Amino acid sequence: MAPRHHEAIIVGAGFAGIGAAIQLKRMGIEDFVILEREDDLGGTWYVNHYPGLAVDVPTTTYSYFFEPNPNWSRLFSTGTEIKQYADDVADKYDVRRHIRFNTDVEGAHWDEEAALWRVALGGGQQLSTRFLFTATGFLSQPHTPDIPGIGDFEGTVVHTTDWADDFVADGRRIAIIGTGATAVQLIPELARTAADLTVYQRTPIWVVPKVDLKFGPRIRTLFDRIPLTQRAVRAVTDAIYAFMVDTAVLKHRYFRRFNIAAADLAKLHRFASIRDPELRRKLTPDYDFGCKRPTFSNSYYRTFTKPHVHLQADGIERVEPDGIVNADGSKTVIDTLVLATGFDLWEANFPAIEVIGREGRNLGKWWRETRFQAYQGVSMPYFPNYLSLASPYAFLGLNFFNTMEYQMHLMDRLFGEVRRRNATTFEVTEQANARYLDRMTEALGDSLFTLGNCASARSYYFNPAGEATLLRPMTTRRAVTEASQFPLSDYTFA
Missing domain, CATH: 3.50.50.60 (FAD/NAD(P)-binding domain)
Known part of the structure; x- marks a missing residue:
């Protein structure tokens, strides 16, 4: 046929x-x-x-x-x-x-x-x-990291692209691998109820404050009845994003100062959120702002100041059935492994x-x-x-x-x-x-x-x-x- x-x-x-x-x-x-x-x-x-x-x-x-x-x-x-x-x-x-x-x-x-x-x-x-x-x-x-022993872990394994809606972090000892844009959103949520949370970071990410405005019923009604008002708001947000990309990224040769200014904003945000200088150092990228997609968050940095949240930036040696052996020889015992490891x-x-x-x-x-x-x-x-x-x-x-x-x-x-x-x-x-x-x-x-x-x-x-x-x-x-x-x-x- x-x-x-x-x-x-x-x-x-x-x-x-x-x-x-x-x-x-x-x-x-x-x-x-x-x-x-x-x-x-x-x-x-x-x-x-x-x-x-x-x-x-x-x-x-x-x-x-x-x-x-x-x-x-x-x-x-x-x-x-x-x-x-x-x-x-x-x-x-x-x-x-x-x-x-x-x-x-x-x-x-x-x-x-x-x-x-x-x-x-x-x-x-x-x-x-x-x-x-x-x-x-x-x-x-989805990308699954090639880490020795990762298939031997006997606890719960969750990839962010295959999230179980019935998963509850309450009381769990969780390790999350990855600190990209997905992890920046997820880590503060896990930290709310987890008993212990260890974040494994390979590459720090630039994070700037998030100005997130609510659109109440009156605003939504205005957008619906007078579409031109929403077009006007879009013109503003479009222009801001276009300016950032067209200058600091595409015409970096001529507008490098804009890139530096964005990095300075992220540094101020980090300083205002974290008082521990060593922790700030570990969370500070050593590459220019924009080389890797930056992101927004008002809670990401503050999450690391909580006593039950730990940053592990020294690398992973291997995964064992009950936890992760770190590159420095120490071991983090966990019952849940979250993979925020992005995509191939x-x-x-x-x-x-x-x-x-x-x-x-x-x-x-x-x-x-x-x-x-x-x-x-x-x-x-x-x-x-x-x-x-x-x-x-x-x-x-x-x-x-x-x-x-x-x-x-x-x-x-x-x-x-x-x-x-x-x-x-x-x-x-x-x-x-x-x-x-x-x-x-x-x-x-x-x-x-x-x-x-x-x-x-x-x-x-x-x-x-x-x-x-x-x-x-x-x-x-x-x-x-x-x-x-x-x-x-x-x-x-x-």
């Missing part, structure tokens, strides 16, 4: 997949399916539901520009509200009926003779499609599935043998009719929705030309891809990632070769303009 065919297939039902689906509908394409491995939509905002989960970008900014939400309860909304927003948008634009949940995608390959993609699913099933989109997100493959961004996520293009080119292998690269952050030569929405040079600033917005503009322009030419395929040229890679490399020359002290940051912004190829080194305005005006000659149509 021939595999079922769709005009388009989207892999992933997070905000990128939902945005791509909305854009397909705008372009009149209704014969598409979204393949999602989980049993619900929302991506990372469905998978993650640990205590304290909240967005670290103002929710007035962290949303589709075309779909403002007047119902946010505060400036930095909770994970529950973000998930509800995903549900509401999917329902409003009739996206949910296109989703196949609990569907594992094993890989896709380009059938040159038929000029379509063959998509392999778990269990041996296969689909075919004219257009393929991978919307698997940047943070979708480059090794397991670029790409998240095996993608084989023309002439057998393997995308993951090609990236690793040459350089991580993608024209406009979405297209690669030898991969016709394929847009990878989580690729090198795709992530824009600190806000994923900005990324999705420019990609929707690009889809509109690209598919408009496909229709105009009555074409069957599109593919970026090798020359255009090479020019774009050169331009991104040159632009990064002025950035914090090239000029700053980032060696010890262990940041996922950098690929295994040490290149900062995750972020797109340009302003949001510039990216949207390019997505709407890129030379159509950069693609071949047939």
